[in-house]
Amino acid sequence: MTMGSNRRQFLKVAGASAVACATASPSSALAGGSPDPAAAAAAVPFTLGMASYTLRAFPVDQAIEMTKRLGLTRICFKDFHLKLDAAPEVIAETVAKVKAAGLDLYAGGVIYMKSEAEVDRAFAYAKAAGFKMIIGVPTYELLPYTSKKAQEYDIPVAIHNHGPDNPLFPTPQSAYERIASLDRRLGLCMDVGHTQRSGVDPSESAEKYFDRLLDIHIKDTSAATAQGKTVEIGRGVIDIPKLIRTLTRLGYKGTLALEYEKDDKDPLPGSAESIGYLRGVIAALA
Amino acid sequence: MTMGSNRRQFLKVAGASAVACATASPSSALAGGSPDPAAAAAAVPFTLGMASYTLRAFPVDQAIEMTKRLGLTRICFKDFHLKLDAAPEVIAETVAKVKAAGLDLYAGGVIYMKSEAEVDRAFAYAKAAGFKMIIGVPTYELLPYTSKKAQEYDIPVAIHNHGPDNPLFPTPQSAYERIASLDRRLGLCMDVGHTQRSGVDPSESAEKYFDRLLDIHIKDTSAATAQGKTVEIGRGVIDIPKLIRTLTRLGYKGTLALEYEKDDKDPLPGSAESIGYLRGVIAALA
Numbered sequence: 001m002t003m004g005s006n007r008r009q010f011l012k013v014a015g016a017s018a019v020a021c022a023t024a025s026p027s028s029a030l031a032g033g034s035p036d037p038a039a040a041a042a043a044v045p046f047t048l049g050m051a052s053y054t055l056r057a058f059p060v061d062q063a064i065e066m067t068k069r070l071g072l073t074r075i076c077f078k079d080f081h082l083k084l085d086a087a088p089e090v091i092a093e094t095v096a097k098v099k100a101a102g103l104d105l106y107a108g109g110v111i112y113m114k115s116e117a118e119v120d121r122a123f124a125y126a127k128a129a130g131f132k133m134i135i136g137v138p139t140y141e142l143l144p145y146t147s148k149k150a151q152e153y154d155i156p157v158a159i160h161n162h163g164p165d166n167p168l169f170p171t172p173q174s175a176y177e178r179i180a181s182l183d184r185r186l187g188l189c190m191d192v193g194h195t196q197r198s199g200v201d202p203s204e205s206a207e208k209y210f211d212r213l214l215d216i217h218i219k220d221t222s223a224a225t226a227q228g229k230t231v232e233i234g235r236g237v238i239d240i241p242k243l244i245r246t247l248t249r250l251g252y253k254g255t256l257a258l259e260y261e262k263d264d265k266d267p268l269p270g271s272a273e274s275i276g277y278l279r280g281v282i283a284a285l286a
Numbered sequence: 287m288t289m290g291s292n293r294r295q296f297l298k299v300a301g302a303s304a305v306a307c308a309t310a311s312p313s314s315a316l317a318g319g320s321p322d323p324a325a326a327a328a329a330v331p332f333t334l335g336m337a338s339y340t341l342r343a344f345p346v347d348q349a350i351e352m353t354k355r356l357g358l359t360r361i362c363f364k365d366f367h368l369k370l371d372a373a374p375e376v377i378a379e380t381v382a383k384v385k386a387a388g389l390d391l392y393a394g395g396v397i398y399m400k401s402e403a404e405v406d407r408a409f410a411y412a413k414a415a416g417f418k419m420i421i422g423v424p425t426y427e428l429l430p431y432t433s434k435k436a437q438e439y440d441i442p443v444a445i446h447n448h449g450p451d452n453p454l455f456p457t458p459q460s461a462y463e464r465i466a467s468l469d470r471r472l473g474l475c476m477d478v479g480h481t482q483r484s485g486v487d488p489s490e491s492a493e494k495y496f497d498r499l500l501d502i503h504i505k506d507t508s509a510a511t512a513q514g515k516t517v518e519i520g521r522g523v524i525d526i527p528k529l530i531r532t533l534t535r536l537g538y539k540g541t542l543a544l545e546y547e548k549d550d551k552d553p554l555p556g557s558a559e560s561i562g563y564l565r566g567v568i569a570a571l572a
Binding site for chain 1: 569
């Protein structure tokens with residue numbers, strides 16, 4: 001699988017080589033346990049980040065603080081932290097606050113879109129906030145319209161898959177097949193938990209659909225079935241070392257955004273354990 | 287280095303092969319990210335645990351709850367959680383509580399001993415609590431007396447090293463040289479942070495002094511000098527993957543007890559990140 005032209009386009013939109021980002025991020029997500037943490041950071045092409053759904057019970061200021069405490073440098077916002085219908089001045093103020101905290105607010109989502117008006121609103125919102133991509137779930141019928149808007153705004157849309165209990169995009173494959181003929185700005189946000197819960201190995205999906213893989217929600221699940229519940233990364237059934245090896249080999253340059261669904265009122269310990277686990281795997285494989 | 291007779295003796299005292307313990311512990315400290323967590327657990331001979339100094343600002347009930355939340359199954363108690371002069375019924379009640387919580391209260395310490403009376407008290411305390419070892423710091427002059435008592439009680443004493451800013455046992459070497467001619471029940475609790483702060487690679491010390499290595503306090507440090515401060519494991523300068531590889535190769539069957547000194551009023555996130563990091567390294571190397 002080679003990097004498609006839209007993937008290059010996306011990286012251009014992102015404003016920088018992710019490799020350079022990873023190398024530059026001080027004591028970042030990728031700082032490993034080696035005597036030279038920068039060496040471990042440079043060893044993987046991707047960056048760890050936060051999907052703010054994890055912090056949904058907390059106001060935006062606390063969400064920023066918690067993300068910083070975990071040593072992360074990237075965040076994508078669920079609407080709890082920036083309402084889809086927020087006034088332009090609220091959007092500007094919030095975005096400025098995140099930037100001042102040293103975080104890259106790279107995306108918004110997951111944004112569900114059930115009408116053309118909701119697609120329109122999502123793109124206007126993303127443009128106002130300066131998001132580099134939308135993590136979204138349009139209905140199947142809205143995909144051609146979403147594709148047109150992605151071209152118009154030049155903002156990629158990463159389709160988020162949601163597991164065996166949701167008929168809309170249960171797997172990366174179900175999204176890939178529906179966007180393959182559409183504009184290359186339509187891609188995937190692979191939710192590794194929901195993918196595994198569908199009985200599909202996320203490493204295999206990453207490899208198969210890599211040319212459209214724009215973002216990843218990283219988590220772990222207690223079982224590879226619909227009954228699987230989110231657990232701290234490392235305590236579940238997902239083969240995380242295999243996923244990290246696969247993404248490194250493929251040269252995935254996006255984000256692994258932690259979406260820790262457990263402990264909504266007290267998410268920091270489980271989030272920290274999960275991020276620590278990812279860093280440990282990265283350091284050991286470096 | 288082969289396992290000395292006292293090491294076998296210690297394992298006998300411990301009541302079980304640590305390998306068997308590791309394999310048996312359900313969703314334990316060692317559960318890796320592989321589809322079969324038991325496989326990752328079985329891949330390392332040692333067990334992760336908690337040094338309760340980490341939780342010194344919390345009463346014993348909360349310390350137990352926090353340790354359980356981290357998925358750990360072993361704990362050693364600093365005197366904050368069981369006073370050295372506690373009444374026998376308090377000791378019995380506390381030990382029963384820890385056991386009922388499913389934790390193995392394997393040791394007490396660090397216990398400082400500055401007189402024969404303090405050595406006597408430490409052994410009486412350890413016997414009453416059923417500790418499998420004392421993690422201790424007797425003065426250099428008290429080592430022969432401590433050795434005699436260790437024989438008498440058949441309770442090993444793991445000498446804890448304390449770094450370049452403390453003249454008493456700054457490194458594992460400084461302890462090893464002073465106990466080499468004494469009873470083999472005298473061994474080492476290597477504090478990997480203080481070892482690294484002394485400019486010594488803890489992996490090398492583990493290898494050199496393995497025949498007396500009874501326990502390990504695991505942590506990370508921001509610098510390999512006296513100025514180094516405790517940080518979340520993985521954010522510092524210690525080569526943790528090398529240490530895990532070394533201990534696995536040597537067949538270390540003891541505990542890696544987390545002593546996280548930072549954030550004393552809110553230690554759970556940093557502790558969780560540290561334990562997650564260790565599990566990630568273990569899973570990736572499995």
